[in-house]
Amino acid sequence: MNIDCGSHAHLSRRSLLQSAGALSMTALANQLARGSEQSSKPVRPKSIIILWLKGAPSQYETFDPHAGTKYGGEVAAIDTTARDVQISEFLPQTAEQMHRVALVRSVTSKEGDHQRAFYNIQTGWRPDPTVVHPSIGSIVCHELPGGADIPRHISILPDNSAGRGGYLGAKYDAFKVYDPANKVPDIRPYVGEKRFQRRVDGLMDVVESNFRKGRLRDLDRDRTLHGIATKSALTMMDSDQLAAFEVDKESKALRSQFGETAFGRGCLAAARLIEVGVRCVEVGLSGWDTHADNHNGQRTQCEILDPAYATLLQVLADRDLLDSTLVVCGGEFGRTPKINPVGGRDHWPHGFSIALAGCGLRQGIVHGATSPDPKLDNKEKDLLTNVADPVTVQDIHATILKALEVRFERELITPIGRPLKLSEGTPIESILS
Amino acid sequence: MKWYQSLARWTLLAAVGLLGVGYLANGLSGDGRSTQPPPIPKGTTASETADWMEVVRDVDAEFETTWTRESLSTAPAADWQTVSRRVSLALIGSSISLEDMRWLESLPEGTQVDALTERLLADHRFADYWAERLGRAYVGADEGPFIVYRRRRFITWLSQQLHDQVPYSQIVRQLITAKGIWTENPQVNFLTVTLDTTEKGRVDPVRLAARTSRAFLGMRIDCLECHDDFLGNVNLGTTSEPLEGTQRDFHHLAAFYSTAANSIQGIRDDGEAYEYQFLYEDETEEVEPIVPFLPELLTTDPAADDLPTRQQLAHWVTHPENIPAARAAVNRVWALMFGKPLSDPVDDIPLHGPFPAGLDRLAHDFAEHDWDLRRLIRIISHLQTFQLDSRCDFEVTSEHEQAWAVYPLIRLRPEQVASSIIQSCRLATLDRQSALLVQLQAFGEKNDFINRYGDTGEDEFGQDAITITQRLLAMNGKLVNERTGENPFMNASSQIAMFATDDAHAVEITYLSILNRRPTDEESAAWIRQSEQGVSRRQFVEDLYWILINSSEFSWNH
Numbered sequence: 001m002n003i004d005c006g007s008h009a010h011l012s013r014r015s016l017l018q019s020a021g022a023l024s025m026t027a028l029a030n031q032l033a034r035g036s037e038q039s040s041k042p043v044r045p046k047s048i049i050i051l052w053l054k055g056a057p058s059q060y061e062t063f064d065p066h067a068g069t070k071y072g073g074e075v076a077a078i079d080t081t082a083r084d085v086q087i088s089e090f091l092p093q094t095a096e097q098m099h100r101v102a103l104v105r106s107v108t109s110k111e112g113d114h115q116r117a118f119y120n121i122q123t124g125w126r127p128d129p130t131v132v133h134p135s136i137g138s139i140v141c142h143e144l145p146g147g148a149d150i151p152r153h154i155s156i157l158p159d160n161s162a163g164r165g166g167y168l169g170a171k172y173d174a175f176k177v178y179d180p181a182n183k184v185p186d187i188r189p190y191v192g193e194k195r196f197q198r199r200v201d202g203l204m205d206v207v208e209s210n211f212r213k214g215r216l217r218d219l220d221r222d223r224t225l226h227g228i229a230t231k232s233a234l235t236m237m238d239s240d241q242l243a244a245f246e247v248d249k250e251s252k253a254l255r256s257q258f259g260e261t262a263f264g265r266g267c268l269a270a271a272r273l274i275e276v277g278v279r280c281v282e283v284g285l286s287g288w289d290t291h292a293d294n295h296n297g298q299r300t301q302c303e304i305l306d307p308a309y310a311t312l313l314q315v316l317a318d319r320d321l322l323d324s325t326l327v328v329c330g331g332e333f334g335r336t337p338k339i340n341p342v343g344g345r346d347h348w349p350h351g352f353s354i355a356l357a358g359c360g361l362r363q364g365i366v367h368g369a370t371s372p373d374p375k376l377d378n379k380e381k382d383l384l385t386n387v388a389d390p391v392t393v394q395d396i397h398a399t400i401l402k403a404l405e406v407r408f409e410r411e412l413i414t415p416i417g418r419p420l421k422l423s424e425g426t427p428i429e430s431i432l433s
Numbered sequence: 434m435k436w437y438q439s440l441a442r443w444t445l446l447a448a449v450g451l452l453g454v455g456y457l458a459n460g461l462s463g464d465g466r467s468t469q470p471p472p473i474p475k476g477t478t479a480s481e482t483a484d485w486m487e488v489v490r491d492v493d494a495e496f497e498t499t500w501t502r503e504s505l506s507t508a509p510a511a512d513w514q515t516v517s518r519r520v521s522l523a524l525i526g527s528s529i530s531l532e533d534m535r536w537l538e539s540l541p542e543g544t545q546v547d548a549l550t551e552r553l554l555a556d557h558r559f560a561d562y563w564a565e566r567l568g569r570a571y572v573g574a575d576e577g578p579f580i581v582y583r584r585r586r587f588i589t590w591l592s593q594q595l596h597d598q599v600p601y602s603q604i605v606r607q608l609i610t611a612k613g614i615w616t617e618n619p620q621v622n623f624l625t626v627t628l629d630t631t632e633k634g635r636v637d638p639v640r641l642a643a644r645t646s647r648a649f650l651g652m653r654i655d656c657l658e659c660h661d662d663f664l665g666n667v668n669l670g671t672t673s674e675p676l677e678g679t680q681r682d683f684h685h686l687a688a689f690y691s692t693a694a695n696s697i698q699g700i701r702d703d704g705e706a707y708e709y710q711f712l713y714e715d716e717t718e719e720v721e722p723i724v725p726f727l728p729e730l731l732t733t734d735p736a737a738d739d740l741p742t743r744q745q746l747a748h749w750v751t752h753p754e755n756i757p758a759a760r761a762a763v764n765r766v767w768a769l770m771f772g773k774p775l776s777d778p779v780d781d782i783p784l785h786g787p788f789p790a791g792l793d794r795l796a797h798d799f800a801e802h803d804w805d806l807r808r809l810i811r812i813i814s815h816l817q818t819f820q821l822d823s824r825c826d827f828e829v830t831s832e833h834e835q836a837w838a839v840y841p842l843i844r845l846r847p848e849q850v851a852s853s854i855i856q857s858c859r860l861a862t863l864d865r866q867s868a869l870l871v872q873l874q875a876f877g878e879k880n881d882f883i884n885r886y887g888d889t890g891e892d893e894f895g896q897d898a899i900t901i902t903q904r905l906l907a908m909n910g911k912l913v914n915e916r917t918g919e920n921p922f923m924n925a926s927s928q929i930a931m932f933a934t935d936d937a938h939a940v941e942i943t944y945l946s947i948l949n950r951r952p953t954d955e956e957s958a959a960w961i962r963q964s965e966q967g968v969s970r971r972q973f974v975e976d977l978y979w980i981l982i983n984s985s986e987f988s989w990n991h
Contacts, residue, residue, distance in 0.1 A: 112629070113578050113579070113629065114579075115575055115576060115577070116629075128655070129573065129640065129643050129644065129647065129655070129891065130643065130647075130653060130655045132890065132891075132892060151901060151902070160884065165897075169897050169898065170887060170895075170897035170898065170900050171897070171898055171900055173887055173900060173902070175901070175902050176885065176902070185885070185905075185910075186885075186902075186905040186906050186908070186909040186910050187905065187909065188909060189908065189909050190909065190914040190918070195972070195976070198963075198976065199976050199979050199980055199983075202959075202960075202963065202976065202977075202980045203980045203983050203984060205959075206956060206959045206960070206980075207956075207980055207981065207984040207985075207986065208984065208985060210953065210955070210956060211984065211985050211986045213824065214824030214825055214826065214829070215823065215824050215829055215842065216829050216830070216831070216834075216842070217828065217829075217830075219842075219985075220985075223842060224842070224844075224899070224985050224988075224989060225898045225899055226899060226984075226985040226988065227985075229898070229899045229900065229901060229903070229904045230904050230908075230983075232901050232904070233901045233904040233905045233908060236901060236905070237905075237909075415895075416653070416778060416781070418656075
């Protein structure tokens, strides 16, 4: 896929960095530019972009079509740029990028309820009333320090499901933003600069200093962190890196390739945010819960997903970011082989697809398979016989963390003194290089 | 429209406007209330008060002993305004309105805290707020399984129980033994929240055992689901004969719930036995329901023996001699009053202690008095520990806070921050008597704010550091801007700017509205100096509103 004028050089990393000043693309970009003069390939920190397809996409109508079979439905399968890999006709642009993707078609889970399953896919753990597990982005930010002036864990279009720090603490919670067509929320004061500064001065000089009297020594540093957090917020408000949210700085042609949708703009913003040092960007796309009229429902959602996902992979590759950025695309579970009486597919955690790309993963390959003629006995162990080389949600997490060079088996002690591994899964070696 | 019709309309509007202006101006004055205060409900009789004041004295004495033993100085008593704010935050999750501050100021010295406590205990806001807080311990904060779970109905039901003063023990019994449809019998949602769509319509005994042990028994025995306790964390024996918890103990507790199944009539008991394959065993086996400690409370009670299993469990949990269960309730009430539990974490109290000062005395009194929540709240609000100041003239250390020798600084939970912002930006009290539109607006604003601020979920008493998102939201968020900006009909800041007699009066009212105290002389002087720098009164008050809402003092219970 070509970008903009059709020349890859047009959007090469070097040309991008040369225009970094104009784009206000931060100190990090400048550092990279300097680095590129000293060595041919600077080492970038690892980052992750997660495209959460909330409501659970149908594997049949996306990455695992079984066209012409009893359960395959009406969707046709199309060839892709990966040898012997076909995907749904609803994803033609994605098909052009499949040579970059490691597709896992055999993910299994024990959660069939949206909320519980989403927690499971987001954290790698099933819900447990005794502990709130951190999401992938929180773990990445915890384990891979450094980065940006702006929050390093960002959730775009979060729809009440932004990644949480869990037992790592609220400071690892994702910073929530909505459609990048709008301004980042709460980042600009409602009053003029002079008046705002007067307010801040009044807060710090009169009120805060009075509150500290007669209380714990180093109250702010040791307890409230109120002043420290305020200063961090003020730093963020002044940061040039905020320009990364401004997708209208990109060419109109590129924006339209991502799609004129909130999700498309979210994916474009994700690429820009990774570029300025953000460690994890989640972009949410709801609307996949097609209990009725599955075919049209999935097609509609794929029309949003396809250009955004495909262009994201292309742009990351063009900007030399795909080697250091893992792009994960998937939902909380799959959908049933059987089409119900109202043309819908119901919940199916017994074999669904997750697509991974970048960060050194093997490209253009498929792990696992679902049966074209599954036995649909209700016994769970029988259902698993429909899946070749099954992997669990925990395995996906272990794979992600390993690709990001995070020690997935590392044990952390939760605030109540309970040792917990970052992931209890086993990395899928077939897709790790 | 004819000219005289138009004139009549404008005259009517002007009259209404003038009435409103008069009302607001009166509300700002310190001479009286803008409206008649609601009557203070009769709380307790003199003999009842004498009875529970004995518990207050006992608990105070226990803390005094601790402080003496640890050679800790104690903070002086806090002023009534500070204690009243604590009571309000604890009972309704919000700071006090200016209207109520004026009412409290009109009461005789020394009666304000009691008057506010009694008034709030009778207010539906107390029931609503505590229902949500307790509900998180019982069913969590998530929306749960679609169709078969109705969280809002559950919370509304719980609120009505609290408002009707149903004993806490009876509420717990209703939860454990609930039957029927989740909409008609909302208490059944305690069970249906565990229904898993992949589990063919049965409740999840394992999750219910974990809930029961944490919420009702104050014990974290979840680890026993998978294996015996090999870390010595769970002693189910006695002090002299410790007995490490085993995987069997957990599943014996879970077995009480195995009979509960879902059907078209909702939850019912079908008598199904509980089966489990224990670690290192090859086969599943039937597990009988056995309580994890104090089995004699069941075995020596012939009445309990004939009860179905869930009734047996409910009977045992709320038995007057089940003091560990009473301790769990007391510890949670303490946590809701102070913002942190007496025994931390809130749901993990060792079966045989050692217990913090006061816990056992309060637990015995709670169990002996039919698990009366209001009595317990009155006792706690009268304790010296609740009434101490949070600042001292000696160097405060974390040891002082740990021993409750000073009132601990505790971050407000998100809903407390949201409610306090909304309340402090209005002069009148926001309650069920407020106009429906005002209530709806406040409800929406609160939800939006919490959504962005970050809900703590079930983790009610975590003490995470404040985040950048939260600071940005308070500094630049829509709620603070809209509620402090120019709006003479809705916003206290505009009304104060319009009707305060001078800048000093404006500062005083603003402090009372937001921080529920008057400014110090030093603060007053600093703000007056600023007001004299050519800024309009409206801007000056708006800025002061912004500053105080963004302060540590506003965001922390102290």
